[in-house]
Amino acid sequence: MKSELDWIHRPEIKNYRLNNYPMFAQLLVLFGTVLLALAVFQGVALFAFGSKYGLNNLTNAAENPLQNLAYINALKWVQLLASIGGFGLSAILVAGLKRPNPFDYLQAKKNINLEMIFYGVVLMTICTPLISTTYYYNQMIHFGSLDAVLRKMELQDADLTKAFLNVHTWKGLLFNVFIIGLVAAVVEEFLFRGVLQNMLNESFKNMHVSIFITAALFSAIHMQFLGFVPRMLMGVALGYMYAYSGNIYTNIIAHFFNNASQVVMAYFFYNNMTTMDMDKVEAPNWLTTIASAVMMIGIIFWMKKRSEQMAVKN
Numbered sequence: 001m002k003s004e005l006d007w008i009h010r011p012e013i014k015n016y017r018l019n020n021y022p023m024f025a026q027l028l029v030l031f032g033t034v035l036l037a038l039a040v041f042q043g044v045a046l047f048a049f050g051s052k053y054g055l056n057n058l059t060n061a062a063e064n065p066l067q068n069l070a071y072i073n074a075l076k077w078v079q080l081l082a083s084i085g086g087f088g089l090s091a092i093l094v095a096g097l098k099r100p101n102p103f104d105y106l107q108a109k110k111n112i113n114l115e116m117i118f119y120g121v122v123l124m125t126i127c128t129p130l131i132s133t134t135y136y137y138n139q140m141i142h143f144g145s146l147d148a149v150l151r152k153m154e155l156q157d158a159d160l161t162k163a164f165l166n167v168h169t170w171k172g173l174l175f176n177v178f179i180i181g182l183v184a185a186v187v188e189e190f191l192f193r194g195v196l197q198n199m200l201n202e203s204f205k206n207m208h209v210s211i212f213i214t215a216a217l218f219s220a221i222h223m224q225f226l227g228f229v230p231r232m233l234m235g236v237a238l239g240y241m242y243a244y245s246g247n248i249y250t251n252i253i254a255h256f257f258n259n260a261s262q263v264v265m266a267y268f269f270y271n272n273m274t275t276m277d278m279d280k281v282e283a284p285n286w287l288t289t290i291a292s293a294v295m296m297i298g299i300i301f302w303m304k305k306r307s308e309q310m311a312v313k314n
Contacts, residue, residue, distance in 0.1 A: 018097035023203035029097070030195060034090045041085030045078040063156065065163035072163045080179050088187035091195045098195075106194035109247045113310075116245040116303065120254030123237055123299045129292035133284035134230040143225065154226045158279070165266035173267045181260030189251045192218045192235070193242040211239030234258075237296065244303040 018026050050058055053074050061068035061075055095102035143150050164180070167173055192214055200210035215235030219228050242251050268274040 016099065018094070023199065026199055030090075030094050030199065033094055034086055034191070037090045037093075038082055038086030042078060042082040045081040049074045049078055062160065065156075065160045069163060069166075075160075076164060076175070076179055080183060083179075083183055083187050087191045088183075091187065091190035094195050095190075098198075105198065106190055106248050107198075107242075107246055108194075108249060112247060112249050113245065115306065116241075116247065116250045117253050119299055119303050119306075120241050120245065120250050121257050123241060123296065123303075124234075124254050124258040126292055126295045126299065127234065127237055129285070129288040130296060131230040131233060132282075133286075133289040134233060135227055136281055136284050138229045139226050139281060141226070150225050154224060157224055162279070165263065166270045167267065168271055173263070176263045176267070177260050180263050181256050185252050185255035185259055188218070189238070189242075189248055189255055193238060193251055194248050197239055197242065207243050211236060211243065215239055237300070240300045241303065244300070244307040246307065 018029060021029075046055065046058065053071055057068065057071050058074060058078070061071035065072060065075075091106070092102045095105040099105040165176060167176060196217065197210050197214040200213055201207055204210055215232045215238075218235035218238075219231035222231060224231070238251055238255060241254060242248065245251070262278060265274070265276065265278055269277055
């Protein structure tokens with residue numbers, strides 16, 4: 001069975017652009033490109049929408065979203081442009097410095113495997129109880145002198161999320177599904193699994209180390225440390241999904257399913273179609289938590305087995 005990294009040893013690839021440099025330099029290029037693109041695209045978006053709505057109004061809306069709902073749609077557009085440019089285009093650009101066709105490096109393969117997509121969606125679903133339990137205990141962690149600051153940031157982010165999700169029309173719902181569901185899934189998978197995880201794998205030659213480091217950075221970039229552990233666990237699940245499916249589209253679809261389902265559930269809640277409040281943190285049920293963890297590991301091992309079987313057939 002061939003290694004997924006065999007391509008890096010081909011002369012025409014090994015000496016291709018960014019591959020000539022040590023991994024530390026490659027990571028600097030990646031993070032530098034992301035930061036620069038975020039600054040440019042967010043700056044342009046803020047200038048464009050700030051000129052129309054007033055920059056102070058947008059700033060106030062970001063700091064106190066529930067008191068400035070009139071400007072929330074403008075903030076959604078700012079986030080959309082920053083995400084596409086800062087994460088998505090940066091990932092494609094750096095992937096293009098790794099291989100002649102950037103989508104080859106991202107493993108954006110046209111032959112989508114429906115079986116792997118099914119496993120991916122199931123994996124995202126069954127890990128929910130485990131994620132909820134870790135979130136419950138993550139909230140109890142105190143960060144010393146930074147605790148008050150971090151909790152204030154968390155409340156502000158939570159208010160902004162509520163303002164984003166609290167829509168009452170199908171148009172608003174579809175826009176949220178597009179931004180929070182589809183775009184976030186595409187750009188985050190391109191950047192973290194498609195580029196960062198692949199880069200780290202080339203350096204460490206250890207898939208597991210690469211997955212966990214990528215998952216930690218994936219969680220940290222959200223700047224919500226009271227939810228760091230559960231988001232990292234989700235990153236781990238996505239990392240193994242990418243490693244064993246070998247196709248970034250499997251991850252995008254599963255990630256989209258996870259995000260979009262939360263957007264839809266929030267729409268139902270804010271429109272009195274359900275009493276299930278996804279923001280409510282409840283004490284964990286250990287039976288469902290253990291079952292969730294066992295099934296999550298089981299699905300990952302099954303994806304590994306099926307990946308090996310498919311590789312032998314091919």
